[in-house]
Amino acid sequence: EAGVAQSPRYKIIEKRQSVAFWCNPISGHATLYWYQQILGQGPKLLIQFQNNGVVDDSQLPKDRFSAERLKGVDSTLKIQPAKLEDSAVYLCASSLGTGSNQPQHFGDGTRLSIL
Amino acid sequence: AQTVTQSQPEMSVQEAETVTLSCTYDTSESDYYLFWYKQPPSRQMILVIRQEAYKQQNATENRFSVNFQKAAKSFSLKISDSQLGDAAMYFCAYCSGRYDKVIFGPGTSLSVIP
Secondary structure, X not given: OOOXXXXXXXXXXXXXOOEEEEEEOOOOOOEEEEEEEOOOOOOEEEEEEEOOEEEEOOOOOOOOEEXXXXXXXXXXXXXXXXXXXXXXXXXXXXXXXXXXXXXXEEOOOXXXXXX | OOEEEOOOOEEEEEOOOOEEEOXXXXXXXXXXXXXXXXXXXXXXXXXXXXXXXXXXXXXXXXXXXXXXXXXXXXXXXXXXXXXXXXXXXXXXXXXXXXXXXXXXXXXXXXXXXX
């Protein structure tokens, strides 16, 4: 089974620029998550989708971050404009469905550096 | 709000020895799940072990086992017969059974000494 795919693997931009990340979950997984992992910290949930609907985006900085999951499969996360504090690894994960007994499968992440 | 604490930022263990990583959490809920995830230097997070709060029996997965103390809100991970491939960041995580939202601890960096 193919795992969660993310691209790009690395991205370097200057502050105030925009950037987008892409995630392709495991086939058949209805739930998709985006996490932000700042160096030295655990991942923090930014947004959770169930199919193409948003379940939780309470920690998403909506003034600069946006995410969509068209057709309930692939997802993109965008930052516009980027700030220095956005430097982090952005992890995408997917699971079969909601429910705490459904393990999450993670991608390799995108390491974002803001200059 | 739920919180997860890992008081050991770094740990080391001799190859073939046993090591225990600590985790405590705070919650007022009775229905929840606890996890240990492993994140090697390549960054892909992998689920190591899962514990349902309603189960008294401690979960075990090969060389990995947990000591779940519900009253104390403690969830430690024991790795037996440590191998070089066990070197990684280990994250303790809590998931509410009601809200299905995972909260991660800050992690423990485990080094395995040959």
